[in-house]
Amino acid sequence: MKRKIIIYLLAIVQIVLLAACNSAEYDGLTEEIALLEEEYAKVQNENLRLKQEKNGLKIEIEELTAQNREYFEDTIKPYQYFNVNVDEYIEKVKFLNQNPEELWYNANNIFLLDELVFENEDIHFESIYTCEIFNIEDTGERCIAEITALDTGMLTKIQFTYYYAEDGEVSDLGYQHYFNYSDIFVSAFIMLNSGRDDTDDEFEYYFERLFKHALYYDGNAWGRNYVSADGKYIVFQILPIGLKD
Amino acid sequence: MRRFIYIVVLMLFIVAVASGCVNKDAIEEMQRVANEIEEDIEQVEDENENLEEEIESLITDKEEAIEYNEEIKQKVDGINEQKPGEFQFTFQEYFAQILYLCRQWDMDIFNGPLASQMDNSDYLEYVFKIEVNDETCTGIEVHVFTEKKSDKVLQCTLIIYQDEVYRMDESAYGSAFRTVTEIALSALVLAGTTPFEESEITLAILNKIQENDIATCAQYNIGYAMEADDEAEIRSFFPYK
Numbered sequence: 001m002k003r004k005i006i007i008y009l010l011a012i013v014q015i016v017l018l019a020a021c022n023s024a025e026y027d028g029l030t031e032e033i034a035l036l037e038e039e040y041a042k043v044q045n046e047n048l049r050l051k052q053e054k055n056g057l058k059i060e061i062e063e064l065t066a067q068n069r070e071y072f073e074d075t076i077k078p079y080q081y082f083n084v085n086v087d088e089y090i091e092k093v094k095f096l097n098q099n100p101e102e103l104w105y106n107a108n109n110i111f112l113l114d115e116l117v118f119e120n121e122d123i124h125f126e127s128i129y130t131c132e133i134f135n136i137e138d139t140g141e142r143c144i145a146e147i148t149a150l151d152t153g154m155l156t157k158i159q160f161t162y163y164y165a166e167d168g169e170v171s172d173l174g175y176q177h178y179f180n181y182s183d184i185f186v187s188a189f190i191m192l193n194s195g196r197d198d199t200d201d202e203f204e205y206y207f208e209r210l211f212k213h214a215l216y217y218d219g220n221a222w223g224r225n226y227v228s229a230d231g232k233y234i235v236f237q238i239l240p241i242g243l244k245d
Numbered sequence: 246m247r248r249f250i251y252i253v254v255l256m257l258f259i260v261a262v263a264s265g266c267v268n269k270d271a272i273e274e275m276q277r278v279a280n281e282i283e284e285d286i287e288q289v290e291d292e293n294e295n296l297e298e299e300i301e302s303l304i305t306d307k308e309e310a311i312e313y314n315e316e317i318k319q320k321v322d323g324i325n326e327q328k329p330g331e332f333q334f335t336f337q338e339y340f341a342q343i344l345y346l347c348r349q350w351d352m353d354i355f356n357g358p359l360a361s362q363m364d365n366s367d368y369l370e371y372v373f374k375i376e377v378n379d380e381t382c383t384g385i386e387v388h389v390f391t392e393k394k395s396d397k398v399l400q401c402t403l404i405i406y407q408d409e410v411y412r413m414d415e416s417a418y419g420s421a422f423r424t425v426t427e428i429a430l431s432a433l434v435l436a437g438t439t440p441f442e443e444s445e446i447t448l449a450i451l452n453k454i455q456e457n458d459i460a461t462c463a464q465y466n467i468g469y470a471m472e473a474d475d476e477a478e479i480r481s482f483f484p485y486k
Contacts, residue, residue: 005250022269022272025272026271026272026275029272029275029276029279030275032279033275033278033279033282036279036282036283036286037282039286040282040285040286040289043286043289043290043293044289046289046293047289047292047293047296050293050296050297050300051296053300054296054299054300054303057300057303057304057306057307058303060307061303061306061307061310064307064310064311064314065310067314068310068313068314068317071314071317071318071320071321072317074321074324075317075320075321075324077335077337077338080337124313124317209357210357222337222340222357222358223357224357224358224359224360224371225359225360226359226360226361226362226369227361227362228362229362229365229366230365239337241337241340241341241344242337242338242341
């Protein structure tokens, strides 16, 4: 009998001891939770601060961007853009590159690149599309076309920069490419601007005026050539005249 | 008595077991809460890390916007600033005005403007020719000097080669040449003010400028000088102030 009671009591003691251990663990957990809650509050506060900082920055950037746009628009004179969309223009240039017979009757003799690759970079409120026409590493000759548009997509500038060869000699390849591609870029512009696809007499007249005399009155465009002061490159640009319709 | 001891021991046993079970459940619940909080902390920490990255990127954007703001503001200030020795308009505006007037007067630009940088200077020189609408006359060469960066016009010079100068009489040729001069001068008066619109500019005003009438030159901010040699007659217009 006594033995049984002792066994029961021992069992009880064991259970009580276990309960006591649990209670200690419980207390430890309570403390840990308190610490975690404290840490959570800290990271939440940090989160709130960061969100506020982010929103503050966003507002500042929005204000600066609005101001910058205002300034930028102040620099754009009225009518200083062409009624030509840059994507359509680039498509047209690529089309003529692929279909030279649209421009030249003797297209078989025209040496062109297989593909023109334009890289686009958005700089503030303008998009600049750059295309390397040629880069002759042996001579150092290279030519880059640069098309500029407003963020509305309206074309504002077509530019060709031709870097002379290091020895000052113009290679046949450079010469051919330069003129073939300036033909293509000028023609694509006239075609889109005038809405004509046929290289008829009127087209030829416009082309002649813009290419040779750097002037395309009806298309509200003029051309500008200038040679860099160091004589290392020449730039040919087609720009809007800014005439009111 | 024995039964009583049994009952007490049994109750103690039940209480002990129940207490152990209650504690175990509570511990499990506490553990769950602790894990949840840890997860929440991790989540917020991740969010904070992302926010920090976004903020860094926004700071870069802001710096770029500030940099561009200064640059574009300078450009706008440059456009609006009235520097002595330069007109308040660019070559492009001047040329547009020339084209507009040429169309009105049935004149033509024979050669488009060709720009070249003057030596290593900050100036550009544009050259184009206004064609007199007559086969016997070759036209007047117009040289426009601009500041390279702003492209603002500094001076406009008309070159009339000597074999054409004699035509500047009362004949039809002379009249046409005078018209070219008037176009170039009118464009200077109009480029910075009311482009492409009907203006108050009259021949009398243009003549007064060419006579160097002080009040008129000051009013329109255009000075005039003329020189001639064996080859050509050179007429220059420049800012008066």
